[in-house]
Amino acid sequence: MGWPTRATKPRRRHTGTVSWVKTTLLFVCATTATAYQVPSPGQQPLVVDSNGAAFHGETNLASISGAPKAAIASSPFDDAFRALVADNLATWHVPGVAIAVVDGDLAWSEGFGTAVYPDKAVTPDTLFYTASTTKAFVAAALALMVDSGNYSVGSGQQKLDWTTPLSTILPDDFVVGSEYAGRSRDTTTDRDHAWATARLTVEDALAHRTGLAGHDPSRSRRYGLAPDSAGRNATVRDVTRSLRYLPLHTSPRTEWRYCNLMYLVLSHAVETLAGGQWLGDILHDWLWQPLGMSSTFLSLDDARAAPRENVLAQGYYYDTDQDEYVGVPHMPLEEVSGAGGIISSVNDYARWLRCWIDGPAFSSKGSNSSTADVCGGIPFQRPSLDAVLAPKMFLGKSTASPAPFDAPLAYASAWTTGSYKGHRFWGHSGGSNAFGAEVYFFPDDRFGVVLFGNTATTSNMAELILLWHLASERFGIPADERYDWDARFRRSVKARAARIDGALDRLYPGRAEPPLQPSLPLVDYTGTYHHPAYQNMTIELARKDSGHKINSRNNYEVAFTAERHDYTWPKLCEFVHVSGEYWLLYTDMLYEHSGNFKSYGRAWFEVSAGGRAHTLVVEFWNADDDTVEGVIPFSRVDNGET
Structure with missing residues (x-):
């Protein structure tokens, strides 16, 4: 095992694909809970079953030596909690957690429900996509790089640190917005883009304060010259270089704005600093192997090749019309990388939490042999961990304390931080196209919880209800003082649906009635349009028998559709005519029809004097907070032939 050096190692595997799965609704519960007391060096792990009886034996959640010992506690997974889990899985339509x-x-761990229908139950060793909880491992790898002093940037005179500009690490690749043609609602300037390119730092990217919006629809699995969307696999370098074609949302460092793209930039930076070594190997060698996280991967193929006890969960969405779960294809992870590409088990993540709770980050001893042993000998240094965990930006514009927290929530580097009933915490959510993850720890209480589930969004809702129940029980919070997370999420779902249903009136409040007709026959708008960051948008006439309809609640007539199969989050786009050349755009996942990913935007065609539709402009909106992500011009690339 080597700590941060410039040695180059080959990439291990490439990801694969999985076939579509459709199954009927079934609930299975695995009820065996185990707890593990940390042994002395060389001692077999002490296993405690759900009744509190202790015995020595083999366990998949092996201990990490060096942590202090305490009396055996009873399992938090009692009958009442199991009933609460079953109720929430049924309420939020989650197969398993x-x-x-x-x-x-x-450390106690347990599986509930179904990993793969019809009969594979969830266990603590079941593998799930952990999505954006991956980001904390990127921050930890950068902390090791900074601490090592082995990495120089620029001319070689400056050591890597948190204030290092990204452009000094990636001088040819990291350019922000220089090629973006300003459109309406673009509130930034060329000066902002130039400043961002020259001065945005490693810490700015970690803290989501770069001024760049999410632009998740720009993430593609394939890159190549238009209109060839079946080109080569995307790389983190491709994503980094695409930033020059994207507008800033706000001026840098003025607003917190979550941006997965910046963690792909950080992944590219880490790999570049490590001499081209693949991020999956870096995380394995520096973090997962020393922590004993033997079931953690940054490759779908690696996860599929895991030992038999590490079943890879199938992701699902719940079809309310058919009253059944529908399988969602596993997402390839090549271009997801450090933004959200880990597949792991809760048993492995418990080791990760132990390192944060009892390691040098919060130990009064600082960095010494005992705290390093808790982290498997990883040479973390207290100053860099403090830099990772220090709050950088408030999550909202209001300074009011959001219920149920004691103070405004803030974002550190790959962690959200706050206080609950006097208990400090750090945590992060993760969500992919069919999985949800929650990872939280309360260092002053030496307490942490990790939950993984196999649906998108609804997993997170069920998990947070369970997480805050466990925390409230642990801290002795009276029942009448606990926050109603279930009611909050129901309000959130209802409000989001209302935003989608009301998009036409909000986005086009002064539209002509009756609407003006398009200037061209509909078939003349069809074809392939390209943007160098968002790649291809191929417009087709809508089929009457297309099946899934995003705007089914409004039942507007759809004129055009675009299926974007090659995207990280494969999308279906529907265009509803508003007036003249203006359209209302609805988007949803191609293979996940729960409605949790529905969004909207404005779109319009630009037509030449010769009667050719040469540009499709899309104003993408974020349905979660009803804000504009960016105005993206797609240029026609099929010579206008229909």
């Missing part, structure tokens, strides 16, 4: 709790010297 795995949970691990780190409490003092013990």
Whole structure:
């Protein structure tokens, strides 16, 4: 094992694909809970079953030596909690969830429900996509790089640190917005883009304060010259270089704005600093192997090749019309990388939490042999961990404390931080096209919880209800003082649906009635339009028998559709005519029809004097907060032939 050096190693595997799966609704519960007391060096792990009886034996959640010992505690997974889990899985339509709790010297883990229909139950070793909880590992790898002093940037005179500009690490690749043609609602300037290119730092990217919006629809699995969307696989370098074609949302460092793209830039930076070594190997060698996280991967193929006990969960969405779960294809991870590409188990993540709780980040001893042992000998240094965990930006514009927290939530580097009933915490959510993850720890209480589930969005809702229940039980919060997370999420779902249903009136409040007709026959608008960051948008006439309809609640007539199969989040786009050349755009996932990913935007065609539709302009909106992501011009590339 080597700590941060410039040695180059080959990439291990490439990702694959999986076939479509459709199954009927079934609920299975695995009820065996185990807890693990940290042994002395060389001692077999002490296993505690759900009744509190202790015995020595083999376990998949092996201990990490060096942590202090405490009396055996009872399992938090009692009958009442199991009933709560079953109720929430049924209410939020989640097939299964795995949970691990780190409490003092013990770690309890259990699986509930179904990993793969019809009969594979969730266990603590079941593999799930952990999505954006991956980001904390990128931050930890950068902390090791900074601490090592082995990495120089620019002319070689400056050591890597948190204030290092990204452009000094990636001088040819990291350019922000220089090629973006300003459109309406673009509130930034060329000066902002030039400043961002020259001065945005490693820490700015970690803290989501770059001024760049999410632009998740720009993430493609394939890159190549238009109109060839079946080109080569995307790389983190491709994504980094695409930033020159994207507008800033706000001036840098003025607003917190979540941006997965910047963690792909950081992935490219880490790999570049490490001499071209693949991020999956870096994380394995520097973090996962020393922590004993043997079931953690940054490759779908690696996860599929895991030992038999590490079943890879199938992701699902719930079809309300058919009253059944429908399988969603596993997402390839090549271009997801450090933004959200990990597949792991809650047993492995319990080791990760133990390192944060009892390691040098919060130990009064700082960095010494005992705290390093908790982290498997990883040479973390307290100053860099402090830099990772320090708050950087408030999550909202209001300074009011959001219920149920004691103070405004803030974002550190790959962690959200706040206080609940006097208990400090750091945590992060993760969501992919069919999975949800929640990872939280309360260092002053030596307490942490990790939960993984196999639906998008609704997993996170069920997990957060369970997480805050466990925390409230642990801290002795009276029942009448606990926050109603279920009611909050129901309000959130209802409000989001209302935003989607009301998009036409909000986005086009002064539209002509009756509407003006398009200037061209509809078939003349069809064809392939290209943007160098968003890649291809191929417009087709809508088929009457197309099946899934995004705007089914409004039932507007759809004129055009575009299926974007090659995207990280494969999308279906529907165009509803508004007036003249203006259209209302609805988007949703191609293979996940729960409605949790529905969004909207404005679109219009630009037509030449000769009667050719040469440009499609799309104003993408974020349905979560009803804000503009960016105005993106797609240029026609099929010579106008129909």
